[in-house]
Amino acid sequence: MRAYTPKDNVQAKAYYTDRFYVSPQVPRHDVSSDEVFAADLETISSKFTVNESYIEVGQMVVYINASDIYGVLELVRDELSYTQLTEMSAIDWLAKDNTFEIFYQMLSMTKRKRIRIKYSIQNGQAVDSVNKLFRSADWSEREMFDMFGIEANNHPFMKRILMPYDWQGHPLLKTYPLQGDEFAAWYEVDKIYGKEARDIIGPEIRDTANIDRYDSERFARLGFEQPKGTKITGDEEPTVQTYQEDGGVFLITKFDKDASKIVDDPQR
Amino acid sequence: MAQIKNRLTPFFENITFDREDNELVLNFGPQHPSAHGQLRLMLHLQQEQIVKAHPDVGYLHRGMEKMAENMIYNEFMPTTDRMDYIASSSNNYGFALAVERLIGLEVPRRAKVIRMMLLEINRLMSHLFWLATTALDIGAMTVFLYAFREREYLMDIIEGYCGARLTHAAIRIGGVPLDIQDDFLHQLRSFLNKLPQNIKDYEDLLDSNRIWLMRMEEVGTVSTEMALSWGCTGPMLRASGVAWDLRKEEPYELYDEVEFNVPWSDKGDNFARYRIYMEEMRESAKILYQTIEMYERCVKDGQTDLMAHAPKYISAPKLDIMTQNYSLMQHFVLVTQGMRPPVGEVYVATESPKGELGFFINSQGGPYPYRLKLRAPSFWHTGILTDLLPGHYIPDVVSIIGTTNIVFGEVDR
Numbered sequence: 001m002r003a004y005t006p007k008d009n010v011q012a013k014a015y016y017t018d019r020f021y022v023s024p025q026v027p028r029h030d031v032s033s034d035e036v037f038a039a040d041l042e043t044i045s046s047k048f049t050v051n052e053s054y055i056e057v058g059q060m061v062v063y064i065n066a067s068d069i070y071g072v073l074e075l076v077r078d079e080l081s082y083t084q085l086t087e088m089s090a091i092d093w094l095a096k097d098n099t100f101e102i103f104y105q106m107l108s109m110t111k112r113k114r115i116r117i118k119y120s121i122q123n124g125q126a127v128d129s130v131n132k133l134f135r136s137a138d139w140s141e142r143e144m145f146d147m148f149g150i151e152a153n154n155h156p157f158m159k160r161i162l163m164p165y166d167w168q169g170h171p172l173l174k175t176y177p178l179q180g181d182e183f184a185a186w187y188e189v190d191k192i193y194g195k196e197a198r199d200i201i202g203p204e205i206r207d208t209a210n211i212d213r214y215d216s217e218r219f220a221r222l223g224f225e226q227p228k229g230t231k232i233t234g235d236e237e238p239t240v241q242t243y244q245e246d247g248g249v250f251l252i253t254k255f256d257k258d259a260s261k262i263v264d265d266p267q268r
Numbered sequence: 269m270a271q272i273k274n275r276l277t278p279f280f281e282n283i284t285f286d287r288e289d290n291e292l293v294l295n296f297g298p299q300h301p302s303a304h305g306q307l308r309l310m311l312h313l314q315q316e317q318i319v320k321a322h323p324d325v326g327y328l329h330r331g332m333e334k335m336a337e338n339m340i341y342n343e344f345m346p347t348t349d350r351m352d353y354i355a356s357s358s359n360n361y362g363f364a365l366a367v368e369r370l371i372g373l374e375v376p377r378r379a380k381v382i383r384m385m386l387l388e389i390n391r392l393m394s395h396l397f398w399l400a401t402t403a404l405d406i407g408a409m410t411v412f413l414y415a416f417r418e419r420e421y422l423m424d425i426i427e428g429y430c431g432a433r434l435t436h437a438a439i440r441i442g443g444v445p446l447d448i449q450d451d452f453l454h455q456l457r458s459f460l461n462k463l464p465q466n467i468k469d470y471e472d473l474l475d476s477n478r479i480w481l482m483r484m485e486e487v488g489t490v491s492t493e494m495a496l497s498w499g500c501t502g503p504m505l506r507a508s509g510v511a512w513d514l515r516k517e518e519p520y521e522l523y524d525e526v527e528f529n530v531p532w533s534d535k536g537d538n539f540a541r542y543r544i545y546m547e548e549m550r551e552s553a554k555i556l557y558q559t560i561e562m563y564e565r566c567v568k569d570g571q572t573d574l575m576a577h578a579p580k581y582i583s584a585p586k587l588d589i590m591t592q593n594y595s596l597m598q599h600f601v602l603v604t605q606g607m608r609p610p611v612g613e614v615y616v617a618t619e620s621p622k623g624e625l626g627f628f629i630n631s632q633g634g635p636y637p638y639r640l641k642l643r644a645p646s647f648w649h650t651g652i653l654t655d656l657l658p659g660h661y662i663p664d665v666v667s668i669i670g671t672t673n674i675v676f677g678e679v680d681r
Binding site: 011012013014015016017021023024025026028056057059061083084085086087089091092103105109112114116134135136138139147160161162163164171172176178 | 325326329331333334335337338339369370372494496497498499510512517518605608610611612613614615616617624626628630631632633634635636638639641643647648651652654655680681
């Protein structure tokens with residue numbers, strides 16, 4: 001029976017994991033261990049619901065509710081001096097529980113601290129745009145939409161940013177294969193030459209290691225070389241290769257494979 | 269094979285006139301010599317003044333984040349070279365540091381010194397390249413040739429170290445692969461001795477040059493609020509009145525042991541950015557002199573380790589692999605299956621020549637990162653053009669793009 005490959009995550013997977021292997025966890029510390037973070041968390045939790053919070057690798061992580069994001073970012077910007085939204089994007093957990101996790105990476109230059117604000121949304125749910133608070137979210141949210149298909153409400157220009165406008169599919173989803181899908185393979189052919197040219201041109205080969213052994217125009221087969229354009233049937237004779245110039249070169253006479261003697265005595 | 273007729277209609281006119289309100293839409297790029305890559309700017313013009321700008325990126329999108337999810341950690345290292353390909357070691361370093369923080373590795377001192385040398389050489393290379401291309405865009409051909417000459421010396425030094433000129437892959441997770449070659453310090457020192465005079469030459473050509481000043485002063489002014497709101501970092505932010513350098517504020521490697529200044533300005537215009545790049549080159553030279561001394565002290569103290577000792581994640585030194593069975597087994601597993609960092613998340617930011625280069629890694633304990641987000645500074649330095657360009661004139665576009673120092677390998681990733 002063929003091995004079952006899950007369709008909800010088609011990314012590369014470890015081909016072997018020890019049965020008894022338990023991966024360690026990056027140590028998480030209590031927020032009270034850092035007084036700056038503790039005060040920040042106090043301010044946030046006095047106005048909004050905080051579901052979970054901890055310190056990981058020197059940065060505080062705060063889980064909030066999806067509907068609070070605009071208010072929380074406004075609060076941390078105006079009252080807690082986290083003046084820069086360094087980065088925001090999503091993590092795909094669709095295979096696990098049909099959710100996306102959205103993270104906002106904030107930086108305070110006066111405190112020299114970084115916090116990460118996170119929340120989960122259901123698949124298909126939109127997020128609130130924070131473009132009015134941080135202009136950098138304008139492009140981040142567009143990138144997130146492009147890569148995951150998560151829309152941002154109240155965004156002034158919710159369009160794709162890196163992929164073409166008429167692209168189908170969202171590349172960073174775990175269900176999207178690395179080499180691209182069927183649409184990707186025909187995109188340029190359809191666009192440049194039209195659908196009627198599909199038979200002549202064929203799909204775009206997106207596997208960089210692809211070799212077509214029946215194509216003598218572009219590929220040579222080592223040991224079975226044929227002139228360019230030959231129709232390959234597969235039952236070609238091996239090409240006999242000789243590396244000796246006609247008439248020999250200095251000090252070397254004509255090499256004859258049959259006349260040569262193979263030394264098979266290892267003690268010779 | 270017969271030619272297949274394509275559907276691309278000849279598009280010889282770059283301009284549309286079909287508007288009634290006198291507004292003209294100009295397509296700047298995606299193939300434009302002064303756009304420093306594949307940047308398409310849709311500019312709405314009233315006469316020569318820009319009323320609306322719409323940057324369009326993605327022409328160099330290779331899906332690095334997707335690739336990272338399908339590669340083991342060490343395999344991804346050469347891919348990071350292709351982000352900011354002007355200073356590729358700084359990308360290598362950002363990624364290596366992120367994984368090291370995730371694992372909790374401490375890198376040997378000698379490797380740290382070599383890394384700092386590489387980072388500062390890369391910063392000099394990047395800034396020289398910036399100066400050359402921006403000066404060329406403005407019309408100063410001489411500066412272009414001078415700056416490229418100096419950059420060539422640096423590329424020779426780097427080539428001697430890692431064998432590559434642009435895509436170095438010179439840093440490994442856990443340290444550096446090689447010690448510096450015999451004449452590295454000598455070459456570096458003789459370059460640094462000449463550098464102050466070279467920088468002075470550029471400044472003599474540019475600082476009081478009337479054309480340069482007219483194109484640079486009071487053009488492309490970014491206010492502090494705008495820079496913060498748009499997530500600007502690096503020279504873009506420092507020119508706008510915020511003295512924020514991650515090497516000083518969140519020191520990594522041995523930056524807390526070296527002395528250097530953080531040049532900043534509150535003008536926010538093109539000229540302020542130009543001055544900051546020039547001053548930063550001097551500061552980099554200062555750091556490099558100090559790293560040379562640090563390296564010599566390492567040699568004297570007999571610190572020879574170049575890679576961290578962590579058999580679970582990092583291969584043993586070559587000598588051990590060749591002589592000890594267990595090291596060889598570890599090495600084989602690490603090469604074929606890859607290291608498995610602990611479950612967790614990390615965001616690590618470093619000061620690349622362009623600004624804050626961040627790597628966000630979400631690891632689920634597997635040999636492949638579950639999610640890797642590349643935070644490239646140029647992405648937002650391109651985005652800010654939306655708000656920065658309106659009000660300026662067409663020739664200013666070129667000088668503003670120049671001083672934002674965007675690299676499209678990094679914008680599109």
